[in-house]
Amino acid sequence: MTWFTFPADNLLCRCLCISITAWLALLFVFGIVPAVLGVSFGVRRLYMRTLLKIFEWATSRMEMGAKEKNEQLYKPYSNGIIAKEPSSSLQQEIQELRGSASCLRSEPEFEMADIFYFCRRGVESIVDDEVTKRFSAQELESWNLLTRSNYNFRHISLRLTVVWGFGVLIRYGVLLPLRVTLAVTGICLLLVLTTLVGFLPNRELRSYLSEKIHLMCYRFCVRALTAIITYHNRENKPKNGGICVSNHTTPIDVIILANDGYYSMVGQVHGGLIGMVQRAMVKSSAHIWFERSEVRDRHLVAKRLSDHVADKTKQPILIFPEGTCINNTSVMMFKKGSFEIDCTVYPVAIKYDPQFGDAFWNSSKFGMVNYLLRMMSSWAIVCSVWYLPPMNKEKGEDAVQFANRVKAAIAAQGGLVDLIWDGGLKRAKVKDAFKEEQQKLYSKVLFGEQDEGGRRDNTQLEAENPEEDKSNQDEKNDNENTVNAPRNK
């Protein structure tokens, strides 16, 4: 049958050659050249606008389908299942309970009904609590044609399914290979060029070139993810001798921020590919990598950071004080360590638009490689970065208060909920101090303000050493490879 297959083979070969060439050309012109030179053709924004139009069309089709069948399309109350009363304090609620129960008493006393307050709060938290839902991806209002964000969206017509199928082909067949190629190119360039620059004797030349190289490689990574970033208030960009803090959603945060500025990274030394990248980066510029053993020594960590910021020729340090990835609907407790260092803090707020691809890294669900593949097969990563005006610790403010002030500013700018909870609660158990606080409040209702014996000193509810050490221990066994989240602060 050779006479039959031969021309077909030839044709096939030719088709393959042409498509590969076209593909490489596309890659070179729209990917590599802009990344190297730092220019933008605006292709990504055009792509984003097109996608938005397609999503709008998809949503209207689903709405039409729902209307025909007379059903609800949108899940009501995607933020919760129960209506939580605006938080009335323990005192208020128990007084209300009392008021309806008994006749006047001269002194406050225990009532059997008091248990109802705790009981109801307990059950409410079983049904819906503030913390657990921050560690799973945000739900979308309408579908963005990705199976992974399809939370029981029905009314998906045939036409929509076809569009979805086409989308799958494009994402996995065209975009994913393109992106992987760009990423590999970027990392190789970084490794090679930083090592080369490390050999240069002249310090100024070295730092100048190193800055250019770092920025170029991050541009590659940004294109590898098709990240469409809007930077706001760039006049507030972090300067040398300061610390840049930001909310943490994903390891990609590093790429997003470093794309626009030259930072020093902080983190644990890893093995493997990331370790190689870390070692290469250090050859040409100052980054702070800690050995595993050093991480637990808070003084050592603080000293190295202080030394770095004291040297005004070194770049600003990039730190994520939450210590873990949160799903970008809220900001959790900032660990106080980075706020104890005496320097200017430059807060940055990052908000992702989940419509094009959810950037949140759920480390208990996905490993790093799986996560990167998902990122590279989404439509795009769209986000906004706000540079907030620099803040300094005020007189009489301690590290915790300063941290909370910065956290509130970031939450306000990014439109995120400001929570007191520690992100480390993802893994660690709640401290007894919280329970004690409740017991204290209740005893005040019964007895008023008193200094009776048998009372322990109330330890602060905020960041504390034992809690951080415990979460460090848990995180050692985790494979959360964020290059840039110092655990022990």
Place this chain on the structure above:
Amino acid sequence: MGSSSSSINHIPDAEKLMQETGFSAAHIFRLYERFEVLDRDGTGQLRPEDFGAVRELAMNPIGDRIIRAFFSPGQETVDFAAFVRILAHFRPTVTNWTRDGAQTEPANSRTRKLKFAFQLYDQDRDGKISREELLEVLRMMLGLQVTEEQLQSIAERAIQEADLDRDDAISFDEFRKSLEKVNIDHKMSTRFLS
């Protein structure tokens, strides 16, 4: 295919649960999602540790008691049906429930709510809250904030007021009587959004 995730159809016994408990389909669906979030190892059953993962519950002084209330005596796991049935106690009371002796009382009637609270005190299920059981709950709610004498005197006073038949324990009827004027519906109900 587009729609690959769960629908009400693959929740076991959804129809039956809706009838028994009065939850709507949307509620059942949401509760099932919550159940799956809590069921971290995906076995379809919850264990006490799974409840313990909820931070706000861990800081509740009687958190452990509430958790145990989900488990029947002797059982170590809770399936979705049992989970929903317990939560049904916290639906706001249906006011237009006609007293029909033949049908079983709904889970969220005033009496059933009171019974739930009673059982938080009465751990050995003997139908009476003994002085010791009352003290245990007081210790949980107050911790180290008060002295032992204060605890004893509180317990003493509470029993004296409620214990009408002078048997040094509070039976369910005495419990109910002492809470006659309390708006149980409001205090023991969670407003489920529909």
